[in-house]
Amino acid sequence: MPSPGKMKIVVSKDGPYMVYGGIPLSLMIIEPNKEGLSWDWKEAKDFPVKEEYSLCRCGQSKNKPYCDSSHLRAKFDGTETATRRPFVRQAEVFDGATMTLSDAEELCAFARFCDPGGKIWGLMDQTVDPEVRKLAIREAAHCSSGRLVLHDKKTGETFEPRLPSSIGVVEDPALGCSGPLWVRGRIHIESADGTPYEARNRVTLCRCGASSNKPFCNGSHASIRFRDGLVEFVRLK
Ligand code: SF4
Numbered sequence: 001m002p003s004p005g006k007m008k009i010v011v012s013k014d015g016p017y018m019v020y021g022g023i024p025l026s027l028m029i030i031e032p033n034k035e036g037l038s039w040d041w042k043e044a045k046d047f048p049v050k051e052e053y054s055l056c057r058c059g060q061s062k063n064k065p066y067c068d069s070s071h072l073r074a075k076f077d078g079t080e081t082a083t084r085r086p087f088v089r090q091a092e093v094f095d096g097a098t099m100t101l102s103d104a105e106e107l108c109a110f111a112r113f114c115d116p117g118g119k120i121w122g123l124m125d126q127t128v129d130p131e132v133r134k135l136a137i138r139e140a141a142h143c144s145s146g147r148l149v150l151h152d153k154k155t156g157e158t159f160e161p162r163l164p165s166s167i168g169v170v171e172d173p174a175l176g177c178s179g180p181l182w183v184r185g186r187i188h189i190e191s192a193d194g195t196p197y198e199a200r201n202r203v204t205l206c207r208c209g210a211s212s213n214k215p216f217c218n219g220s221h222a223s224i225r226f227r228d229g230l231v232e233f234v235r236l237k
Pocket residue numbers: 107108109110111112113114115139142143144145146147148
C-alpha cells in the first residue's frame with residue numbers, strides 16, 4: 001500500500017509532473033445525464049501502480065498520460081503562473097439562504113458539474129428547500145477543480161467529499177475531449193522553484209499544456225479539443 005505521507009507531485013521546470021510515493025492513477029470519465037449535462041464520475045480503468053512515474057504536462061507525449069520527453073522537442077514553456085495564495089484568499093464568497101459558496105473562478109476545469117438542475121449560484125437563495133440544498137451540495141462536491149466549496153451558515157461545516165489520495169486522468173466524452181489530472185486527497189504539490197502549493201482535497205492540474213494558470217487547469221483543454229488517445233469519443237459530433 002502506498003504511504004500517504006510520502007506522496008508528492010513535483011512540477012518540473014518546463015517538463016512533466018514527477019509523481020512520488022506510489023500514488024494510484026486511474027482513468028476518470030465524466031458521465032452526462034439524459035440532458036447531456038455532467039452528472040457523475042465513472043472510474044474506467046486503473047493504471048499499474050508504480051512507486052515513481054512522470055506524467056505529461058505539455059500535451060505532446062505519444063505515451064500519455066506518461067511523459068516521453070516530448071516537452072524537450074516541443075520546447076515547452078511550462079512557466080507556473082498560478083497564485084500561491086491559499087484558496088480562502090482567492091475565493092469570492094456568495095451568501096445563500098442556508099449556505100455560503102466560496103468560488104475561485106480561475107481554477108475552473110470546465111467539468112460542468114455545477115450546471116444540472118440550475119447553476120449552483122442560482123440555487124444558493126433556495127437552499128431552505130432540502131432538495132435544492134442536496135443538489136447544491138452534490139454539485140459542489142463533484143467539482144473536480146475545487147473551485148467551488150460550500151459551507152453551512154449555521155454550523156460552519158465545510159462540505160468536502162471523501163476522496164482517497166489518488167490521481168484521475170480525466171476524459172470528457174460529452175465534449176469530445178480529454179481533461180486535466182484530477183489530484184485528490186490533499187496530496188502535496190511542489191512548484192519547480194521548491195515552494196509548496198496549498199494541499200487541498202481536490203485540484204486539477206493542466207496536462208494539455210495550454211492553461212494560462214499553470215500548473216492548474218483553467219478549462220483551455222476544451223477550447224483546443226485536447227485528446228490523449230486513451231479513449232474513443234464515440235459521442236463526438
Ligand atoms: S470545474 Fe467546478 S466550477 Fe468548473 S465547471 Fe466544473 S463543477 Fe463547475
